[in-house]
């Protein structure tokens with residue numbers, strides 16, 4: 249590890265020395281070395297395409313480097329091609345789900361190590377002990393606080409649940425070396441807290457962890473040291489306490505990168521409050537395993553970005569899917585520019601101007617073997633044809649323009665998307681959603697897995713769309729994403745719980761609201777949200793003018809329905825809880841009055 253004066257003494261739990269790897273003309277890694285001591289958590293950071301996942305596949309035994317060696321506990325690693333031997337020594341949670349979707353959650357938890365009933369040793373192993381597998385899996389997942397049916401196929405559970413199953417599976421093998429490649433990308437805050445709560449005792453027991461994340465605050469929270477890669481090369485390694493966040497970002501992007509600290513997102517301009525909504529969601533009710541919706545109403549006006557925040561299972565992704573036609577609601581309506589969309593018809597939603605960035609980019613976002621150009625122009629092929637034949641010239645020009653707009657780094661528009669780094673795949677997905685100049689962009693976690701600088705570029709692209717008069721419905725629990733929002737609607741257990749109408753956003757108030765909590769202790773009287781437990785059916789949601797950096801909030805939820813909005817249907821009522829201001833009610837987009845315009 250060149251340039252690391254504090255290099256720990258061997259034996260290392262895992263050590264990669266002089267690793268180099270090329271893919272065709274792409275040099276993914278050049279002479280990278282890193283090592284992890286027992287009980288140490290090493291962060292590995294770098295921009296999209298810096299080579300982090302390539303390091304992970306080499307250190308997990310999935311790929312033999314062109315040059316360099318891997319040692320585990322000071323000894324040579326098993327040969328590539330003996331995955332079972334590697335799995336006993338190194339537990340890896342990859343960026344892409346490695347669960348077998350057709351097997352049950354319990355079967356996935358015990359892949360390769362199924363418990364068996366007593367047999368006759370090696371000669372005649374006993375039959376699989378299915379009930380032990382189910383009970384064991386349920387127990388581990390209960391410890392993680394995940395309510396998953398272990399007999400359900402892994403393909404049927406949510407992205408977040410899948411990720412937790414993978415992490416729990418990796419940790420339950422008793423390994424001394426754990427590699428986590430963006431483990432929190434699909435986790436909400438409570439999940440991240442739980443994850444860190446699990447990692448700390450493991451570190452105390454001497455397990456070494458390689459931790460990859462684009463969330464730098466996590467690196468500062470859990471890692472002892474951090475290694476920075478740039479363009480496949482080792483740039484720096486040091487104790488996290490000795491490297492400030494700005495320094496870390498500069499090391500990642502390079503001092504002369506135009507994105508280094510310059511691009512900021514300006515405060516969102518206020519859209520015309522009297523403009524007819526470009527998107528209206530009316531009394532939407534939908535059942536879905538990933539979170540149901542009950543009577544949710546909201547509007548998005550031209551030039552407006554409405555953020556939607558909520559914990560996993562709160563219904564935020566179901567709302568996005570229902571607007572995009574991928575979930576069929578049981579009641580309610582979605583209108584684009586006043587025209588009701590038929591339920592469950594994504595093709596019609598697309599034609600009416602909905603651009604969609606799905607949560608699960610690997611399953612729904614792109615066709616892996618198709619090139620960047622084919623993927624990014626997929627929603628506009630009708631516009632690129634002449635006399636029924638695709639015009640190669642127009643196709644190439646559109647592909648280049650879109651890839652450039654999103655800053656997709658690839659070997660060219662013909663490169664299959666499967667070969668791109670995770671963050672660049674995400675840019676292709678966003679590019680595809682924006683290609684058709686949509687009236688409304690519905691984006692779920694659009695910056696997931698994207699590096700800090702590219703994040704600004706992606707959010708900038710959404711901001712631009714909004715600036716050009718489209719509406720944006722932005723579902724994200726990354727509060728940095730929500731910086732571009734004009735309003736933020738918070739869902740709790742499928743219902744609208746609160747609405748924040750005036751930036752700048754108060755981080756703590758947003759988090760509290762998403763967890764169904766009311767005013768913070770330190771809020772002055774008369775400010776903040778007073779929200780009860782929506783399940784109790786007796787919610788009292790107040791609203792306020794801005795105070796303490798928090799915009800006015802107007803709660804609107806549940807059967808109590810003291811705030812008229814969606815539950816009462818039809819009017820925006822003042823809150824009985826007091827503190828309601830005309831401002832928040834007038835601008836509150838959940839009012840059906842707005843939706844009806």
Ligand SMILES: Nc1ncnc2c1ncn2[C@@H]1O[C@H](COP(=O)(O)OP(=O)(O)OP(=O)(O)O)[C@@H](O)[C@H]1O
Pocket residue numbers: 271272274275276294295296297298299300301302303666667668669670671672697699
């Ligand atoms: N199978 C492959 N075929 C061709 N090129 C590849 C392949 N896998 C990775 N690459 C290239 O190697 C480089 C490093 O990619 P890698 O996935 O390791 O980056 P990363 O740092 O993990 O990025 P991200 O943060 O976006 O996940 C990229 O230029 C990528 O396009």
